[in-house]
Amino acid sequence: MPEGAAASAWYRRLTLALLLAPALLWLFGLIVLPHLELAVLSFRERVAPREYQASLAQYHAFFSEPLYWHVFARTALLSALATALTLLLAFPIAWIIAKLARGRMSALLLVVCLIPFWVSETVRTLGWMILLRESGVLPALLVHLGLTAQPVELLYHDATILVGLVYTSLLFMVVPLVGSLESLDNSLIEAAYDLGGEGWSILRTIVIPHAAPGITAGCIVVFMLTLGNYLTPTLLGGKNSLWFTEQIYAQFITRFNWEQGAAFGFLLLALSTAMVWLGLALSGQRFGDVMRRV
C-alpha cells in the first residue's frame, strides 16, 4: 500500500529527527550561535559609549601590534613542536601495546597510559609545579647529587611548557596509533623482512604508510588540544608563557574588550583549520578516513 509505505517512511524520518535532536540542538545552540555572535562582535568597533560601527579595526590591531602576532606565531610553533614530540614518544609505546604485548598485558599498558587522566588537569599540573619549582623536589635532588650548586628554577621555561603539553597529550596520540598499528597484518612485516627489508626501511615503506590515518588523526587531535590549552602553559610557563589563549582571556576578562577577544578567537580558529588542512594535504589523507581512526 503506497499510503502505508509513505506513513512508515515519515515515521522513520521522525524517529531519526528525534534521535538527532539533542546533538543538533547542542551543536546549534552552544557552537554555531555563539560563533555567529562572536563573528558579529569581531567585525565592529566602539566609537562612543554604546555606539558601534562595522569595521576591521580588531583585525588591524592584531597585525599592527607585534606582540599579538608574535605570540600567535609562537603558540603555533610550540604546538607543532609539542605534537611532533608527542608523536615520537607515543609511537614506540603504541608499537609495544599493539604488536609486542599480548592479551592482558596490552590492556594493562593502555590503562597505565590512561591513569593520569583520572586526576583533573589542574591537579596534575600543580603536581608538575611541586616537582619543578625552585624549592621543589627535582632542583633539591640536583643539588643533593652535586650537579648544581644552587637550586635552579625549572618552571617558567619553554621546555617546561612542552613537557607539560606532551604529558597531557600522550594518550590522545597513543589511542589512534594503537588502533592503526593493530590492524597491520604481521605477515606484511615478515614479508617485507623476507624480501630484504630492514627495521628502518620497513618502518618507512610499510608501517608508516599503513598507520598514516592514525598518525594524522592523533596529530590533529593533539595539535588542536595543545593550541587551545590554557591551563598548562599558564601554570607551567607563568608570565613568560605568552600563549595565545592567554591573550584571548586577557581581552575578554581583564580588558573587557570583547570585540578584540572575538577577533583573536576567530584567528585561532582559522589557524587550527589551516594547520589541519595543511597536515591532511601534506600526508595525502582524506578528512573522513582520518576521523574514523579517532
Next chain:
Amino acid sequence: MRALSKRFDAQLAVAGVSFSVARGSFFSILGPSGCGKTTLLRMIAGFITPDSGAIAIGGRDMAQVAPNRRPVHMVFQHLALFPMMSVEENVAFGLARRGVGRAERRRRAAAMLERVGLAGAGGKRTEELSGGQRQRVAIARSMVLEPTLLLLDEPLGALDLKLREHMKLELKQLQSAFATTFVYITHDQSEALVMSDHVGVMNHGRFEQLGTPQELYYSPATAFVAGFVGASNRLSGTVLRVENELVEVGTAGGWRLRAQRRSSVAAGAGAEVFIRPEAMALARTPAELPPGESASRGEVLSVLFDGANSVVLLREAQSRLELRVALPQTGRYSDLRPGQQVCFSFDAQRAVCFGHA
C-alpha cells in the same frame, strides 16, 4: 646440480627431521594441520631459530644468516601483498631494498610481470586483482630477486575450488619455467601429488615417508601415509597367517582378506589393511570377476556419483563393514540401485597391511 640438505631438531613441533631437496625440483611437505610443517618452513625462512640441527642452502650454512639475507623467499599463506603499493611497487620492493636504481627496478619488475602473464598490470592496486592474479604477483615479487629457494606456505588455501585446480597447474608450469627450487607446504594431498617431484609426508613433527608421489600412493611406508594420501578403505583385523610377503587378515565379522605385508607382523597380532577404491573390481556374478582373486559379496548402500570419481558404497556380507568401491569409467554399472547384491574382489598385491605399533 648441488643437493641442498637441511636438518632440524626442535623439540615438540619438529622432531629431528632431515631431508634434502635437489636444486630445481618441486618438493612438497604434506601433513595435517598442526603437524609442524609451518614451523619447518619458518625455520628455513629464518623466522624461527632451530633448537638444534643445521640448515644449508646451496651448500652454505644458514645458522648465522638473518631472514632478510637468505637466498630464500616466501609466498605467504594470505600472500601478504603490500596494499599501500601498486603491483609494480610490490614486485620492485625487494630490488629497492637491494639498492637497485629506479629505472632498472621498473625494467626488471615489468619483465617479471610479463613472465607471470601480468604484463601491463603494474599500475594497478593489489585489491583490483583477482585471486589468481594476486597469487602470481606474490610469486613475481619473490622470483624477481632470483632466490635459490622459494617457499610457499599453502598459498592456494584461500582460493575457491575451481581456481585452485587451475593454479595447481600454473604453479607447476611457473616452477619448471623458472627452474627454481620450490618447497611447498600443504594439507591438501591432491596439490602435493599433482605438483611435486618429491613429497615428504609429515605427522607429529616427523617425516613418515619421503618419496615421489607414485611411491607414496602405491607403496606407502606407514599406516598414516596409506590413510592420508589418497582415498582408502581402512579395515582392522587380526593376522591369521603370514606367507612370505602376503598376510591373511580376519576382520571382526569373520571376513578373510589377503594383503601385501608392509611391516613385520606375526600371526595373532592386530593389523590394518588399506585397499584403494579403484583397486577393487565390481561384478554382478563371481564368474565375471578377474580369475585368481577371492570374491566377496556385498549389498549396495548408495551410489555416490561424482563423474570420474564416482564410487559405490557397499556393505560386505560377512563382516557388515562399509566399503567404497570405484565405479568403472565405462558406465557399465551406472544402473546400480541401493539394496542390490553385487560381487567384488581385489588383487592382494594392491592391498597393503600394517601391524599395530
